[in-house]
Amino acid sequence: ALSKAFFGGAAVPISVPAAKGTPGYPEDYEFAFSEDKAKALLKEAGFGPDKPVAITLSTTNGVNPGDFDVARAIVQMWKKIGINAELETIELSTYQERLRAGALKEATLYSWGNTAGDPEFYAGYLLDPKSIFSAFKSDDLGQMIHPLLVEVDEAKRVAGYKAVNRFAAEQGYTIPLYQSVKTIAHTDKVSIKKYANGLTLPSTYTLKG
Template structure:
């Protein structure tokens, strides 16, 4: 084989240092995220906001993903049509503690819920959730990790039976907001587990909006509202590692697709 991809980042760094091998690594349309289900503790806005604020996304990318990829504040990446760089979500463990305290929780008396994750489906997915659980513990959240296969995730999500928190890798090859925020956050969608009426009412008009500028502005407003309400926890945009023989030119595609037609002899 002259080309391989989706290998662990440490292996990518090791292999491209070898004679005869080269590499390419670019951010693609896949993101890592944690679904919040509108059940149990997640019905409390203070808990949701604290869970988001407690997570140091920069550290996760730096330590677990070797600096590849980038943190995100919404379900849109810079390449998506409705990306809005003005939407920020702060990392603030102290404020997270205050929010939890307002709901009667503390590191000594934590709020408790389950978080589901795959293990080995995406680079460092399980280790990432372990790290996040550790960050949560410091502010007053005690999360129990449940590991499942990706097929089980799909089954539970379609039935709206995910745990209060669940890791997932969302791909959006066309970069349109309907296929990121839209399907992930619209309650009636089989891909969503957040069912609050406020969000359904906000999204409903956008499905049929014919004015493109108004449509994109509408989705940006939805993203801002979702971030303010902490209805989901976006983590990072993934980078895709490709290792290839130096005798082959490989052109990366932001969708994450490997396109043999664009490969040429070096």
């Protein structure tokens, strides 16, 4: 729904914190959208539409495509299931300061880029509790990720990151939404090569004819 509303369907929905078509993305896994399950989980915690939980959702405005508008939509979606999120607009520098100080609010809308497509720069950076880039610190993730940082068998390493990505999504440690979009303006005389992870390489562009 977010992709259709704000990006004309161009933003690819994802189930784990990695781009589709890149190593580490479990192609056989999909995190299902379910309002009923969301309500059931909140009910277990003692909350719901009649007794909402109050949190803060932080977002930038104009840093990433559609960031503020998407955050506003998320606030309305959450309200339906029993989450009252106060929307807070912050500068990117404020996010970085809070991240380093371990002072982030309950939720933050953020876009993470990875031009290499390697899973270490997705889950390995975002979810490793020892990483300075990690917003969520959890020892169980560290136990899964740290052996992968020294794994020399590529197949085992990639399989390990697929497991990490799936586990993190199922535990709610991260809530992947969609792959960010990029807009490239060009004449019809130029042929653009596209990459699954959103990589932009002008050196691969060619002139037609």
